[in-house]
Structures are given as C-alpha cells and as structure tokens.
Amino acid sequence: MTAKDNAAVMQLFDLLEARYAVRVIWALSDGHPQTFRILQDSVGGVTPNTLNTRIKELRAALLVEHDGHGYRLTNLGADLARRLVEVQQFAGKWSQQQARVANGHPPPVPT
Template sequence: MSARDNTAVIQLYTLLEARYALRVIWALSDGHPQTFRLLQDSVGGVTPNTLNTRLKELRAARLVDHTGDGYRLTSQGADLARRLSEVQPFASKWAHQQARAAAVPLSARGPMN
C-alpha cells in the first residue's frame, strides 16, 4: 500500500471511529431519507448535539447529504455502506464462535500460545 493510500485509509477510519458515525451510515443505508428526529431515533442514544456534529462531519466528507426530505447517503456513502455490509457475515460467525468459546470452561481450553 502506498503512503497516499495508507493516509486515505487512516483518514477514513478516523472519521468512522467518531462516536455514532457508523450508526448514522448504517441507519441511512436503506436508501430512505430520514429527518433529524427520525435519524436520532434510528441511531439510538445519541444527543442532538452529537448527532448534529456527526452529520456535519459526514456531510463535509461527502458521505451524507441533506435534501428536502431529510438526510440520505450520497453515492459515495452508499458505496461505503455496501462495503460495510460485508462485515455482517463475519460478525455473525465471530459472535457465534465467541459464544461457543465462552461456554467452554477455561480449564478445558488447553494452553494459550
């Protein structure tokens, strides 16, 4: 990976690491515009101030836009949401393995490397 590519990945991860950023993208990933209030309910637990800050950041990054109907993902945002949806099968498999591992007593797991 080139230094430029590495920088781009770091910039994107920094944006997405902000609290509730991924939840906003996920909430808008169905393609339907949402008003601020509906988006706040969809994201869950976010204060109006924090949601407003995330929306400003995501709009500046051209991942989210505001239309007369509400907030929606841009084409870049929708592309990102599609790529993030690929994490779901991994997450399901991972959670299943975590649950199975938690059910096995530590003494029966064998030595850790």
C-alpha cells in the same frame, strides 16, 4: 499498499471511529431520506448536539447529504454502507466463534 493508501484508510477509520458515525450511516443505508428527528430516533441514544456534529462531519466527507426531504447517503456513502454489510457478516461469524470458545469448545483449525 502505498503511504497515500494507508493515509486514506486511517482518515476513513478516524471518521468512522467517531461516536455514532457508523450508526448514522447504518440508519440511512435503507435509502430513505430521514429528517433530523427521525434520524435521531433511528440512531438511538444520541444527543441532538452529537448527531449534528456527526452529520456535519459526514457531510464534509461527502458521505451524507440533505436533499430537501431529509438526510440520505450520497452514492459514496451508499457504497460504504454496502461494504459495511461484509463487516456485519464477518461479525456474525466472529461472534459464533467467540461463543464456542466461551462454552469450552476449541476454535476451528484453519485448513
């Protein structure tokens, strides 16, 4: 990976690490535009000020747009949301292994 690629990854991680950023992307991943209030309910627990800040950041990053009916993911944002599904699948496997270890079972041996 080049230094430029590393910088891009770090920049994306910095954006996604902001509180509620991934939740906003996740909430919009169904493809339906959401008004501010509906998005706030979808994300859950976010203050209007924080949500407004996240939306501004995600719009500046070209991941979210407002189309007149509400906020929605751009094509780039939808691509990211599809890739986050892989993280969700990994998280399920990881959680199962964590539960096995917590219950006294050794982790599986890699083959």
